[in-house]
Amino acid sequence: MPNARPNILLIVTDQHRHDFVGYRGAGWLRTPNMDRIAAGGLTFTRCYVNSPVCGPARCALATGKQPHRLGRLTNSDVLPLSHRTLYQQLRDHNYWTGFVGKLDLAKYANGFPGGGRAMRTDGASPEHFVFGFCRPVEIDASMDGAIDRNGPYGRHLERMGLLEAWIADRRSRIPRDAVVRRQQLQRH
Numbered sequence: 179m180p181n182a183r184p185n186i187l188l189i190v191t192d193q194h195r196h197d198f199v200g201y202r203g204a205g206w207l208r209t210p211n212m213d214r215i216a217a218g219g220l221t222f223t224r225c226y227v228n229s230p231v232c233g234p235a236r237c238a239l240a241t242g243k244q245p246h247r248l249g250r251l252t253n254s255d256v257l258p259l260s261h262r263t264l265y266q267q268l269r270d271h272n273y274w275t276g277f278v279g280k281l282d283l284a285k286y287a288n289g290f291p292g293g294g295r296a297m298r299t300d301g302a303s304p305e306h307f308v309f310g311f312c313r314p315v316e317i318d319a320s321m322d323g324a325i326d327r328n329g330p331y332g333r334h335l336e337r338m339g340l341l342e343a344w345i346a347d348r349r350s351r352i353p354r355d356a357v358v359r360r361q362q363l364q365r366h
Contacts, residue, residue: 183273186268186273187215187219189212189215190236190239190279192232192280196223196225199212199213199216200212200213201213201216201217201221228244228245229245229251231245231251231252231253232253232280232282233250233252233253233254233255233282233283234248234250234251234252234253234255236281236282236283237250237255237257237261237282237283238250239264240257240261240263240264240265240283240309241257241261241262241263241264242264243261248261253282256283256284257283257284257309259305259308259309263309263310264310265309265310265311266309266310267310268310269310269311269312270310274312274313275310275311275312275313276311276312276313276314277311277314278334281306281309281314283305283309284303284305284306327341
């Protein structure tokens with residue numbers, strides 16, 4: 179079917195160098211899933227983030243506007259609901275839009291110390307749907323906090339039958355991550 183619409187999988191990470199995946203030459207890292215996705219899809223090799231701070235960068239990606247035009251310069255700022263997003267455009271063109279992880283377009287009481295309001299127990303909020311998502315699952319706090327079985331991300335992994343495997347994988351990586359970080363610091 180030459181006219182079939184493509185599936186779109188957008189992976190956004192924080193503090194992640196372009197060459198810290200196997201398919202870009204990092205033989206000391208095991209990233210088999212990302213390597214497999216990259217082999218069967220499209221990767222961008224000349225992309226640059228428009229802000230060194232994750233929240234403003236994610237808002238800029240969502241809207242196509244520079245962080246200073248959004249008034250979003252720090253991680254404590256929120257994206258006003260009045261801005262049109264890429265995710266709304268995709269949803270409005272009959273794409274099923276979802277995310278799992280840290281969206282960082284808004285702040286929640288259980289995901290940002292002293293800020294925001296409470297998120298629903300399934301990791302979604304009304305704002306997520308306004309931003310254009312059909313099925314959002316925002317994690318609470320950091321990825322380390324996802325080990326909490328009672329948090330939205332922990333419950334999501336449990337519903338998917340993945341929680342125990344995620345916990346085992348995370349625990350197996352903690353010592354290795356610390357060694358890799360020390361080696362990286364020593365090189366610079």
